[in-house]
Amino acid sequence: KNEVEQSPQNLTAQEGEFITINCSYSVGISALHWLQQHPGGGIVSLFMLSSGKKKHGRLIATINIQEKHSSLHITASHPRDSAVYICAVPTNTGNQFYFGTGTSLTVIP
Protein backbone atom coordinates (compact mmCIF):
# COMPACT_ATOMS: atom_id res chain seq x y z
CA LYS A 1 0.00 0.00 0.00
CA ASN A 2 1.30 3.46 -0.92
CA GLU A 3 1.62 5.98 1.88
CA VAL A 4 0.05 8.61 -0.40
CA GLU A 5 -2.87 7.86 -2.67
CA GLN A 6 -4.22 10.27 -5.25
CA SER A 7 -7.41 10.22 -7.23
CA PRO A 8 -8.33 10.36 -9.96
CA GLN A 9 -5.27 9.17 -11.88
CA ASN A 10 -6.45 10.90 -15.04
CA LEU A 11 -8.95 13.69 -15.46
CA THR A 12 -10.31 15.41 -18.55
CA ALA A 13 -12.41 18.53 -18.16
CA GLN A 14 -14.00 21.19 -20.31
CA GLU A 15 -12.67 24.69 -19.98
CA GLY A 16 -14.47 26.50 -17.18
CA GLU A 17 -15.27 23.42 -15.12
CA PHE A 18 -14.57 23.16 -11.40
CA ILE A 19 -11.95 20.49 -10.73
CA THR A 20 -11.14 18.53 -7.60
CA ILE A 21 -8.12 16.30 -7.07
CA ASN A 22 -7.91 14.23 -3.92
CA CYS A 23 -5.00 13.04 -1.81
CA SER A 24 -5.14 10.62 1.11
CA TYR A 25 -2.17 9.69 3.24
CA SER A 26 -1.50 7.14 5.94
CA VAL A 27 1.39 8.68 7.89
CA GLY A 28 1.48 11.42 10.48
CA ILE A 29 2.60 14.62 8.86
CA SER A 30 3.82 18.11 9.63
CA ALA A 31 2.81 19.49 6.26
CA LEU A 32 1.52 18.44 2.88
CA HIS A 33 2.75 19.75 -0.47
CA TRP A 34 0.92 20.12 -3.75
CA LEU A 35 3.14 20.24 -6.82
CA GLN A 36 2.48 20.88 -10.52
CA GLN A 37 4.40 19.51 -13.48
CA HIS A 38 3.62 20.63 -17.00
CA PRO A 39 4.40 18.22 -19.86
CA GLY A 40 8.13 18.23 -20.43
CA GLY A 41 8.49 20.91 -17.81
CA GLY A 42 9.86 21.34 -14.35
CA ILE A 43 8.03 20.91 -11.05
CA VAL A 44 6.52 23.89 -9.32
CA SER A 45 5.34 24.04 -5.74
CA LEU A 46 1.72 25.19 -5.52
CA PHE A 47 1.01 24.90 -1.82
CA MET A 48 2.45 23.77 1.45
CA LEU A 49 -0.20 23.43 4.12
CA SER A 50 -0.53 21.93 7.55
CA SER A 51 -4.10 22.90 8.38
CA GLY A 52 -7.20 24.51 6.99
CA LYS A 53 -7.23 26.05 3.57
CA LYS A 54 -5.01 28.12 1.28
CA LYS A 55 -5.90 30.00 -1.90
CA HIS A 56 -3.75 31.27 -4.76
CA GLY A 57 -5.76 32.76 -7.58
CA ARG A 58 -8.01 30.03 -8.99
CA LEU A 59 -6.35 27.31 -6.93
CA ILE A 60 -7.57 26.27 -3.51
CA ALA A 61 -6.04 23.60 -1.29
CA THR A 62 -7.66 22.17 1.80
CA ILE A 63 -6.49 19.67 4.36
CA ASN A 64 -8.24 17.68 7.08
CA ILE A 65 -5.58 16.39 9.45
CA GLN A 66 -7.96 14.13 11.39
CA GLU A 67 -9.15 12.41 8.21
CA LYS A 68 -5.65 12.48 6.62
CA HIS A 69 -7.04 13.92 3.45
CA SER A 70 -6.31 16.91 1.25
CA SER A 71 -8.00 18.28 -1.84
CA LEU A 72 -6.80 20.59 -4.59
CA HIS A 73 -9.52 22.55 -6.33
CA ILE A 74 -9.23 24.52 -9.55
CA THR A 75 -12.02 26.98 -10.28
CA ALA A 76 -12.84 28.13 -13.82
CA SER A 77 -10.33 25.68 -15.30
CA HIS A 78 -8.28 26.71 -18.33
CA PRO A 79 -6.25 24.70 -20.88
CA ARG A 80 -3.06 26.08 -19.33
CA ASP A 81 -3.98 24.19 -16.15
CA SER A 82 -3.29 20.96 -18.04
CA ALA A 83 -0.48 19.31 -16.09
CA VAL A 84 0.28 16.54 -13.64
CA TYR A 85 -0.59 17.43 -10.06
CA ILE A 86 1.35 15.66 -7.34
CA CYS A 87 0.69 15.41 -3.63
CA ALA A 88 3.68 14.88 -1.30
CA VAL A 89 4.16 14.42 2.43
CA PRO A 90 7.39 14.18 4.44
CA THR A 91 8.44 10.81 5.81
CA ASN A 92 8.61 10.30 9.56
CA THR A 93 12.37 10.89 9.54
CA GLY A 94 11.87 14.05 7.54
CA ASN A 95 14.61 13.02 5.13
CA GLN A 96 12.39 12.24 2.20
CA PHE A 97 8.95 12.73 0.80
CA TYR A 98 6.29 10.22 -0.04
CA PHE A 99 4.88 11.22 -3.41
CA GLY A 100 1.52 10.39 -4.84
CA THR A 101 1.48 8.90 -8.32
CA GLY A 102 0.08 12.13 -9.68
CA THR A 103 -3.14 13.19 -11.37
CA SER A 104 -2.86 13.97 -15.04
CA LEU A 105 -5.28 16.79 -15.87
CA THR A 106 -6.27 17.78 -19.38
CA VAL A 107 -8.49 20.81 -19.85
CA ILE A 108 -10.11 20.97 -23.27
CA PRO A 109 -10.97 24.37 -24.80
Next chain:
Amino acid sequence: GAGVSQSPSNKVTEKGKDVELRCDPISGHTALYWYRQSLGQGLEFLIYFQGNSAPDKSGLPSDRFSAERTGGSVSTLTIQRTQQEDSAVYLCASLWGGPGTGELFFGEGSRLTVL
Protein backbone atom coordinates in the same frame (compact mmCIF):
# COMPACT_ATOMS: atom_id res chain seq x y z
CA GLY B 1 19.97 33.35 -8.30
CA ALA B 2 16.29 33.48 -7.54
CA GLY B 3 15.60 29.80 -8.10
CA VAL B 4 17.24 26.39 -8.08
CA SER B 5 19.66 26.17 -10.97
CA GLN B 6 20.75 22.91 -12.58
CA SER B 7 23.31 22.20 -15.26
CA PRO B 8 23.60 20.88 -17.82
CA SER B 9 19.97 20.95 -18.90
CA ASN B 10 20.65 18.16 -21.37
CA LYS B 11 23.46 15.62 -21.47
CA VAL B 12 23.96 12.87 -24.01
CA THR B 13 26.74 10.45 -23.23
CA GLU B 14 28.01 7.08 -24.27
CA LYS B 15 27.60 4.02 -22.12
CA GLY B 16 30.54 3.65 -19.75
CA LYS B 17 31.38 7.34 -19.50
CA ASP B 18 31.18 9.32 -16.26
CA VAL B 19 28.85 12.31 -15.92
CA GLU B 20 28.56 15.14 -13.42
CA LEU B 21 25.33 17.00 -12.78
CA ARG B 22 25.31 20.23 -10.85
CA CYS B 23 22.72 21.83 -8.60
CA ASP B 24 22.87 25.37 -7.24
CA PRO B 25 20.11 25.68 -4.62
CA ILE B 26 18.39 28.82 -3.44
CA SER B 27 20.70 30.80 -1.19
CA GLY B 28 20.04 30.03 2.47
CA HIS B 29 18.23 26.76 1.85
CA THR B 30 19.75 24.17 4.13
CA ALA B 31 17.97 21.12 2.70
CA LEU B 32 18.82 19.75 -0.74
CA TYR B 33 17.37 16.69 -2.49
CA TRP B 34 18.25 14.80 -5.63
CA TYR B 35 15.49 12.88 -7.38
CA ARG B 36 15.32 11.07 -10.66
CA GLN B 37 12.34 10.76 -12.94
CA SER B 38 12.28 8.21 -15.70
CA LEU B 39 9.96 8.72 -18.66
CA GLY B 40 6.34 8.55 -17.53
CA GLN B 41 7.32 7.59 -14.01
CA GLY B 42 7.15 9.23 -10.60
CA LEU B 43 9.95 10.75 -8.58
CA GLU B 44 12.62 8.40 -7.26
CA PHE B 45 14.53 9.65 -4.21
CA LEU B 46 18.30 9.55 -4.53
CA ILE B 47 19.95 11.54 -1.74
CA TYR B 48 19.19 14.22 0.88
CA PHE B 49 21.53 16.82 2.37
CA GLN B 50 20.58 18.83 5.46
CA GLY B 51 23.01 21.44 6.70
CA ASN B 52 26.17 19.90 8.09
CA SER B 53 24.54 16.55 8.90
CA ALA B 54 25.61 13.34 7.22
CA PRO B 55 23.61 12.95 4.00
CA ASP B 56 20.90 10.33 3.61
CA LYS B 57 22.22 8.27 0.72
CA SER B 58 19.66 5.49 1.05
CA GLY B 59 18.14 6.15 -2.37
CA LEU B 60 21.30 5.87 -4.46
CA PRO B 61 20.68 2.88 -6.77
CA SER B 62 24.26 1.63 -6.93
CA ASP B 63 27.82 2.49 -5.95
CA ARG B 64 28.23 4.10 -9.35
CA PHE B 65 26.23 7.01 -7.98
CA SER B 66 27.68 9.54 -5.57
CA ALA B 67 26.91 13.09 -4.54
CA GLU B 68 28.52 15.80 -2.55
CA ARG B 69 27.54 19.21 -1.34
CA THR B 70 30.34 21.69 -0.88
CA GLY B 71 30.10 24.48 1.65
CA GLY B 72 26.48 23.71 2.31
CA SER B 73 25.52 25.12 -1.07
CA VAL B 74 26.29 23.70 -4.52
CA SER B 75 25.81 19.97 -4.98
CA THR B 76 27.23 17.65 -7.60
CA LEU B 77 25.74 14.27 -8.51
CA THR B 78 28.26 11.98 -10.19
CA ILE B 79 27.37 8.86 -12.13
CA GLN B 80 30.30 6.65 -13.02
CA ARG B 81 30.36 4.15 -15.87
CA THR B 82 26.91 5.19 -17.06
CA GLN B 83 24.44 2.56 -18.20
CA GLN B 84 21.42 2.95 -20.46
CA GLU B 85 19.06 2.48 -17.50
CA ASP B 86 20.54 5.65 -15.98
CA SER B 87 18.74 7.68 -18.68
CA ALA B 88 16.28 9.93 -16.88
CA VAL B 89 15.67 13.49 -15.77
CA TYR B 90 17.65 14.25 -12.62
CA LEU B 91 15.91 16.82 -10.46
CA CYS B 92 17.32 18.85 -7.62
CA ALA B 93 15.13 20.49 -5.00
CA SER B 94 15.84 22.67 -2.02
CA LEU B 95 13.97 24.14 0.89
CA TRP B 96 14.68 26.16 3.96
CA GLY B 97 14.65 24.13 7.13
CA GLY B 98 13.02 20.72 6.96
CA PRO B 99 10.20 19.20 4.89
CA GLY B 100 7.51 20.54 7.18
CA THR B 101 8.75 24.09 7.36
CA GLY B 102 8.90 25.48 3.85
CA GLU B 103 7.97 25.16 0.23
CA LEU B 104 9.92 22.77 -1.93
CA PHE B 105 11.63 24.43 -4.89
CA PHE B 106 12.71 22.32 -7.84
CA GLY B 107 15.22 23.02 -10.55
CA GLU B 108 14.35 22.47 -14.19
CA GLY B 109 16.23 19.19 -14.18
CA SER B 110 19.10 17.68 -16.12
CA ARG B 111 17.96 15.29 -18.83
CA LEU B 112 20.51 12.49 -19.17
CA THR B 113 20.52 10.21 -22.19
CA VAL B 114 22.93 7.29 -22.22
CA LEU B 115 23.44 5.81 -25.67
